[in-house]
Each structure stands twice: as structure tokens, then as C-alpha cells.
Amino acid sequence: MNDSLQPRLRILLGHAIPIGPGKAELLEHIAKTGSISAAARCMNMSYRRAWLLVDTMNQCFKSPLVETATGGKGGGGARISDFGREVLRRYREMEDKAAQAVADDMAYFSSLLVAAPD
Amino acid sequence: MNDSLQPRLRILLGHAIPIGPGKAELLEHIAKTGSISAAARCMNMSYRRAWLLVDTMNQCFKSPLVETATGGKGGGGARISDFGREVLRRYREMEDKAAQAVADDMAYFSSLLVAAPD
Numbered sequence: 001m002n003d004s005l006q007p008r009l010r011i012l013l014g015h016a017i018p019i020g021p022g023k024a025e026l027l028e029h030i031a032k033t034g035s036i037s038a039a040a041r042c043m044n045m046s047y048r049r050a051w052l053l054v055d056t057m058n059q060c061f062k063s064p065l066v067e068t069a070t071g072g073k074g075g076g077g078a079r080i081s082d083f084g085r086e087v088l089r090r091y092r093e094m095e096d097k098a099a100q101a102v103a104d105d106m107a108y109f110s111s112l113l114v115a116a117p118d
Numbered sequence: 119m120n121d122s123l124q125p126r127l128r129i130l131l132g133h134a135i136p137i138g139p140g141k142a143e144l145l146e147h148i149a150k151t152g153s154i155s156a157a158a159r160c161m162n163m164s165y166r167r168a169w170l171l172v173d174t175m176n177q178c179f180k181s182p183l184v185e186t187a188t189g190g191k192g193g194g195g196a197r198i199s200d201f202g203r204e205v206l207r208r209y210r211e212m213e214d215k216a217a218q219a220v221a222d223d224m225a226y227f228s229s230l231l232v233a234a235p236d
Contacts, residue, residue, distance in 0.1 A: 008130070009216075011224070018227075061230055087230065090227070094220045094223040094227075098127075100219065101219035102219075105212040106129070109129055109209075113136055113178055113179060114131075114177070
């Protein structure tokens with residue numbers, strides 16, 4: 001199946017999105033790089049935007065998903081908490097379950113679409 | 119379960135979204151009102167934005183989901199094609215399947231979130 005036909009899950013909390021595809025990817029990059037600014041660069045995203053996404057996640061969940069060390073803007077490093085790691089794992093698991101549940105339908109939809117542009 | 123915790127499915131075609139929550143809702147309003155401009159008003163959306171969403175859907179799928187009559191901007195009426203009705207039905211069905219597949223996980227995530235703002 002075409003990768004672009006995977007379902008994308010967003011969880012909504014009022015008008016906020018505690019976790020979705022972009023935030024999950026950001027969490028993964030923070031886990032790898034130990035830095036919000038490095039993670040932002042991986043995603044070609046401004047530090048400010050990455051910081052806002054982290055802030056939304058941390059505000060929406062009962063415990064922070066990302067912990068930042070002191071050191072000012074981009075200076076102190078960041079790490080994903082054990083709780084954040086668990087949320088990320090469960091989110092990816094949920095994506096897999098949803099993808100499996102709709103795999104046949106996605107194949108059907110794929111057959112109805114024109115070819116993707118390069 | 120909180121309505122706001124339903125998974126939201128988007129199908130991607132390259133960078134375009136042939137169908138997702140907003141487009142599905144727009145299709146439903148067009149089916150009810152017989153007009154893109156009336157459907158746009160239902161969603162508090164500009165006519166231009168609604169027209170662009172319809173155009174994206176029609177461009178991404180092999181057949182048009184929405185057929186417009188002549189009569190100029192907002193003047194000629196619009197109807198959802200049989201094909202569009204079938205796509206919408208399958209999309210809603212797919213949402214239901216995905217929601218069922220992740221219902222337990224959504225309940226778990228719900229328990230991890232702070233209360234939604236009013």
C-alpha cells in the first residue's frame with residue numbers, strides 16, 4: 001500500500017491537539033537528538049514552532065512529555081520523559097491498529113484516486 | 119467516549135488531501151443544501167475556501183464528487199454525484215472501523231489528558 005494512504009490520527013482536546021502526526025514525529029526527533037532546536041531542524045521547522053508544539057503537548061497531558069533543562073532558548077537540551085515515551089509508543093500502536101482496520105478500504109480509495117504528483 | 123477523541127482520518131495524495139474530516143463535512147452540507155455557498159455558510163467558511171476544497175476533491179479522484187451547474191459563482195447550485203455519495207459513505211465507514219479499532223486506546227489517552235477547556 002502507498003505510504004501516503006496511511007490513516008493519520010489526531011487526538012483533539014477542545015481545539016487543541018495533544019498529539020498528532022507532527023507532534024509524534026517531533027517527539028521522536030527530540031528523543032534522538034536531545035534538543036528541541038535540533039529536532040526542529042530535522043523537520044525543517046522553526047524553533048519557535050517546535051517549542052509551541054512541545055508546550056501544547058505538555059499543557060494537554062497531565063504530566064510533561066518533554067522535559068527541558070535550564071540554559072535558555074535552545075541552549076539547555078531537552079529529553080523525552082518516560083511518560084512521553086509511553087505516550088509515543090501507544091500512539092504509534094494506535095496508528096498501526098487503525099491502519100490495519102482500514103487497510104482494505106484504503107486500498108479501495110487508492111484505486112479511486114488519480115496518480116500522485118511527483 | 120468524548121466526541122473530541124475520535125480518530126480523524128485524512129487520506130493523502132502526495133501533498134494533497136483528497137478527503138478528510140473537513141471535506142467530508144463539506145460534502146454532507148452540499149448534499150443537504152445543493153449549493154457550495156450554502157454549505158460554506160454552514161461551516162462558517164468562505165465560498166472561495168469551500169470551492170477550493172471541492173476543486174481539490176474533484177482533481178484528486180478519478181471522477182468528480184461534486185457536480186456544479188452553470189450560473190457562475192454561487193449561482194448555479196451544486197450536487198454531490200453518486201460517486202461522491204459512495205466515497206462519503208465509505209469514508210464514514212472507514213472512520214467507524216478505525217474508531218472501533220482504537221476505542222480502548224482512546225479511552226486510555228483520555229485518562230492521560232487534562233480536562234478540556236469549555
